[in-house]
Amino acid sequence: MRTAMSEMIQAAQDALTTSIEQLDGRGRFHEDHWTRPEGGGGRSRVLQDGAVFEKAGCGVSMVHGELSKEAVAQMGGGQGLPADFPRTFFAAGISLVFHPRNPHAPTMHANVRYFERGDGSVPGSWWFGGGADLTPSYLYDEDVIHFHRTLQQACDRADPSFYGRYKKWCDDYFFIKHREERRGVGGIFFDDLRDRTPTQLLSFVKDMIHSVIPAYVPIIEKRGNQAYSDLEKNWQQIRRGRYVEFNLVYDRGTVFGLKTGGRTESILMSLPLTARWEYDHHPAVGSPEAALLAVLHTPRDWLCSETPRAS
Amino acid sequence: MRTAMSEMIQAAQDALTTSIEQLDGRGRFHEDHWTRPEGGGGRSRVLQDGAVFEKAGCGVSMVHGELSKEAVAQMGGGQGLPADFPRTFFAAGISLVFHPRNPHAPTMHANVRYFERGDGSVPGSWWFGGGADLTPSYLYDEDVIHFHRTLQQACDRADPSFYGRYKKWCDDYFFIKHREERRGVGGIFFDDLRDRTPTQLLSFVKDMIHSVIPAYVPIIEKRGNQAYSDLEKNWQQIRRGRYVEFNLVYDRGTVFGLKTGGRTESILMSLPLTARWEYDHHPAVGSPEAALLAVLHTPRDWLCSETPRAS
Numbered sequence: 001m002r003t004a005m006s007e008m009i010q011a012a013q014d015a016l017t018t019s020i021e022q023l024d025g026r027g028r029f030h031e032d033h034w035t036r037p038e039g040g041g042g043r044s045r046v047l048q049d050g051a052v053f054e055k056a057g058c059g060v061s062m063v064h065g066e067l068s069k070e071a072v073a074q075m076g077g078g079q080g081l082p083a084d085f086p087r088t089f090f091a092a093g094i095s096l097v098f099h100p101r102n103p104h105a106p107t108m109h110a111n112v113r114y115f116e117r118g119d120g121s122v123p124g125s126w127w128f129g130g131g132a133d134l135t136p137s138y139l140y141d142e143d144v145i146h147f148h149r150t151l152q153q154a155c156d157r158a159d160p161s162f163y164g165r166y167k168k169w170c171d172d173y174f175f176i177k178h179r180e181e182r183r184g185v186g187g188i189f190f191d192d193l194r195d196r197t198p199t200q201l202l203s204f205v206k207d208m209i210h211s212v213i214p215a216y217v218p219i220i221e222k223r224g225n226q227a228y229s230d231l232e233k234n235w236q237q238i239r240r241g242r243y244v245e246f247n248l249v250y251d252r253g254t255v256f257g258l259k260t261g262g263r264t265e266s267i268l269m270s271l272p273l274t275a276r277w278e279y280d281h282h283p284a285v286g287s288p289e290a291a292l293l294a295v296l297h298t299p300r301d302w303l304c305s306e307t308p309r310a311s
Numbered sequence: 312m313r314t315a316m317s318e319m320i321q322a323a324q325d326a327l328t329t330s331i332e333q334l335d336g337r338g339r340f341h342e343d344h345w346t347r348p349e350g351g352g353g354r355s356r357v358l359q360d361g362a363v364f365e366k367a368g369c370g371v372s373m374v375h376g377e378l379s380k381e382a383v384a385q386m387g388g389g390q391g392l393p394a395d396f397p398r399t400f401f402a403a404g405i406s407l408v409f410h411p412r413n414p415h416a417p418t419m420h421a422n423v424r425y426f427e428r429g430d431g432s433v434p435g436s437w438w439f440g441g442g443a444d445l446t447p448s449y450l451y452d453e454d455v456i457h458f459h460r461t462l463q464q465a466c467d468r469a470d471p472s473f474y475g476r477y478k479k480w481c482d483d484y485f486f487i488k489h490r491e492e493r494r495g496v497g498g499i500f501f502d503d504l505r506d507r508t509p510t511q512l513l514s515f516v517k518d519m520i521h522s523v524i525p526a527y528v529p530i531i532e533k534r535g536n537q538a539y540s541d542l543e544k545n546w547q548q549i550r551r552g553r554y555v556e557f558n559l560v561y562d563r564g565t566v567f568g569l570k571t572g573g574r575t576e577s578i579l580m581s582l583p584l585t586a587r588w589e590y591d592h593h594p595a596v597g598s599p600e601a602a603l604l605a606v607l608h609t610p611r612d613w614l615c616s617e618t619p620r621a622s
């Protein structure tokens with residue numbers, strides 16, 4: 001499984017960065033190999049100042065070593081393991097964040113990860129996690145529905161119960177508590193998955209990570225060159241500030257990584273190129289900016305109005 | 312003491328915002344009164360898009376109520392109090408952050424605060440905290456020395472042992488662990504001060520907060536209109552990103568405030584108007600940008616080369 005997951009995420013990184021380069025037309029990903037003194041390493045790819053993308057990062061990592069007791073206590077998965085279970089671990093994952101220049105084109109984040117404690121042979125000592133979510137500055141219902149529907153289809157191929165549960169989990173996870181608003185319009189989020197065979201779950205996360213291309217690329221093709229005003233660019237910059245707030249204050253992977261000595265540049269690759277904080281900013285009542293905020297306060301069930309699915 | 316501290320910080324806010332408006336020439340502070348449902352409130356003043364200052368915030372708050380058990384456990388002061396000590400509290404403070412437009416002009420932050428548990432009559436149930444620190448994008452030794460010397464003089468008027476201890480505490484506190492660099496070139500920082508009478512300590516923090524005007528204004532008068540290049544502005548924006556990283560990941564007041572339901576806009580008033588994150592940015596060897604980084608990695612004893620002080 002270590003090898004299968006490692007090969008899968010590297011192939012996905014190739015497919016994703018190729019798609020984004022084609023979409024951008026001008027920008028190129030710069031690649032960075034890094035190694036971790038305690039074991040393993042990764043391959044980071046970043047495109048900056050492209051024609052369509054302001055900053056796009058996509059990294060894979062395959063690391064191993066021994067966890068501290070504090071790290072074990074703070075982890076999302078493996079909580080059922082006995083206290084004296086070996087703290088050796090293996091972790092492999094891919095993570096990506098694409099920030100387009102145009103305020104009408106949404107940011108997308110996705111990741112999948114596999115974690116193993118000991119040699120992974122004991123039941124409950126390994127698990128998968130991941131998800132994909134969309135962060136627009138302006139709300140286009142059709143874009144959000146397309147994004148959710150594409151992810152729903154990937155979920156349904158594995159289990160028709162997945163989408164409903166992981167959509168809710170996503171809305172709950174990407175919550176900026178001090179703003180009482182979500183970071184974006186969601187997608188799916190899951191962690192600690194181990195109630196199927198590793199092969200079945202690998203197949204699901206592979207399908208999911210590849211589905212972000214058809215979920216996202218058509219939206220950028222439509223919005224990437226739309227005309228925009230200074231006011232719209234300003235609002236995008238304020239939303240980027242909120243993105244930074246979520247990632248630095250609440251995102252488990254980011255905060256855990258920064259505080260436990262992860263590779264800073266790979267962790268903070270998710271941050272936008274630029275962001276803005278205006279004191280006590282409130283969009284005008286009835287404005288498109290206010291319409292976005294309403295959805296961030298109260299998430300919608302994006303697919304409920306469609307014809308019932310055969311499942 | 313509650314009344315004396317509340318009056319002191321409001322007068323200091325008036326003095327500070329008047330100085331900054333005069334210095335800016337164009338920008339005006341906008342005032343915001345707010346109340347806290349659980350008790351008390353504050354007065355926030357923000358100047359945005361001035362001639363000299365991109366964003367300058369100065370707020371006072373006088374709040375009271377009852378702390379949660381978690382809040383008591385996480386607080387910097389009052390740790391010696393018995394577990395069943397009343398969790399009622401009173402807190403009053405002033406906090407300010409001034410972000411100039413010009414990359415050669417440093418950001419300054421300062422604050423003083425007074426905290427009381429119960430009615431404050433029990434020894435150890437009240438304490439003072441505060442400090443002032445400078446965050447330049449470019450290093451001018453003479454500016455840093457002037458800033459430190461002015462604070463040292465305020466410290467010395469209270470106790471000649473203060474400056475040395477609080478200078479070190481400041482270097483230790485404003486540390487961005489994941490970057491292994493300090494946020495800026497320091498100043499002073501102190502917390503949990505209660506080894507003198509309340510009157511003596513009030514007098515010290517009053518002297519300190521007023522001394523930030525002579526410590527900072529002459530630097531801005533000198534650097535506020537200095538010519539600068541796009542590269543210098545870009546470096547300032549990257550440093551502002553680091554400022555955001557420190558405040559959102561490590562600053563106790565910020566993280567504690569955001570997670571326990573403080574007033575978000577007052578807490579995040581400290582953030583710069585704009586910030587920037589470039590992947591794996593490194594200044595050129597021998598550049599002025601690298602010279603700043605060297606000092607952020609290894610803080611200097613700014614006043615050691617001066618003639619010995621009479622103390």
